[in-house]
Amino acid sequence: MGLWWSFLTVLALLAITAPTALTFGFGGAVAARSDIALLRWLGKAYIAVVRGVPDIAFFLFFVIALDQGLEWTRHQITCPGWTEPIWQGNDFRVCDAAKLPLSSSPQWMHEVYGFFLAVVTFAIVFGAFAANVLYGAMWSVPDSQVEAAHAFGMTKRRAFWRILVPQMWIYALPGLSNLWMILIKATPLLFLLGVEDIVYWARELGGTKTEKFTSYPHGDWRLWYFLGLLIFYLAFTKLSEFALARLTRQLSRGRPIKAALA
């Protein structure tokens, strides 16, 4: 049962992360081309830092950092009278009322919280990549389009939403589809974030009974579970490739810029 549930977890993660990361990416791209210097630097720094460091390091880092950040904030609000230091040697200690989720809450809350942290982590990391793609796409929209909008008397904001944003998607699509492929292939890392995903179950189901013995009663089944996972991912990427190719064809219908998309 847990195995099938974990497949759903992976699919749910993909379904939730993709739009969230896109939102982060949009925010990042808009910030990076903002007129306000501080915002521009922030946007550019976000893109540069996240992309320069191994992703796994980020996954491991953000899960703890987010958890501690949230608990620390709640701690400041809920227990103002607390005097002990929060980092005590090997421990991160906040008052009970600030624990996330509360230690009294049921098991499913813990799992949902873990899943939520994973989604936010994925969204932050992939948001930077999406930001880079969208940033490039916004520059690819011909200047004359925006200039024409200004000539028609549109304000800057209106020209952005009515002209630039609808037109940039077709330029962003190749990059975004590439990103989607990478996102699919990043989902096994959920296992590192402590979510019980398919990798976890493949290890558990194949492994537990045989791990301790040197003489195996049967072959190590994990091999077959992982082979199954490999095929699952292969099929999934292949399917996405097909769907994205169709989408690209559809979006570029009636556009004279086909060559630029190749």
Added chain:
Amino acid sequence: MSCLETIQAYGLRSIGIGERLLPREDFTLCQQFTLIGSGLIWNLYFAILALGFGFFLSQAMGLAKASPLPWLRKPAEWYILVFRGSPLFIQFFLAYFIFLEFKQAGILPWLTAAQAGALVVLILNTTAYSAEMFYGALQSVPSGDVEAANAYGMTGWTRFRRVIWPTMLRLAWPAYTNEAIFLFHATTLVFFSSFPAWQQRGDALYYANYFADKTFNPFIPYPILAGYFIVFTLLLVGLFGLMNRWLNRHRPGVVRRIRYRPQLIR
């Protein structure tokens, strides 16, 4: 312990030289810098060897994919599809369990060790990714170049060696630089898939994770790790940029800076 002593004790810890026990309490900044840096030896080892072997294998594979002979082309296409279509992380797991089976059967037992087995996986993986790049570059060698070679009376091997191959390398180089960066970053996955870190000899991320677990404070070890990786990535970009300059040395003014465009996990 002074910082110099720490470096002496842990500087080569990841390859088993020096102090046997990892620090357990009162972690100093120096210890974290030293151990994480020491773990970087493994990242460099994997990256350099995998790139070294992969460079040659991938060109052969790319040529195979471009071959008109179906018995050469089909296997290459499938190989590239499988390794590019599935997550590296799963490949590590799968390979480890295959190697375990081998060990049971008594064939090549040393493959279950990370320094051999994971290296094999990384080589296979980078071969597939770079083969696709070289294949793409091969397809976009300008036909004028080939025709000029024909006009000079070059055929077969000479034409390939003197015209097609250098152009292919030159066209593929910017993409290949990015591949080298991904590969370097992907080496951090090794000890987080199944391969065991024997006697706690792990890579940089392994030690960073160790410190984060022990101190429960991720804000120190991970930024250190990130700093190391950024420095070495820039170094890598620099080296590949030099090579790019050399490949384009006959085209003054054409040399563009390779854009540093790292991407994500495969």
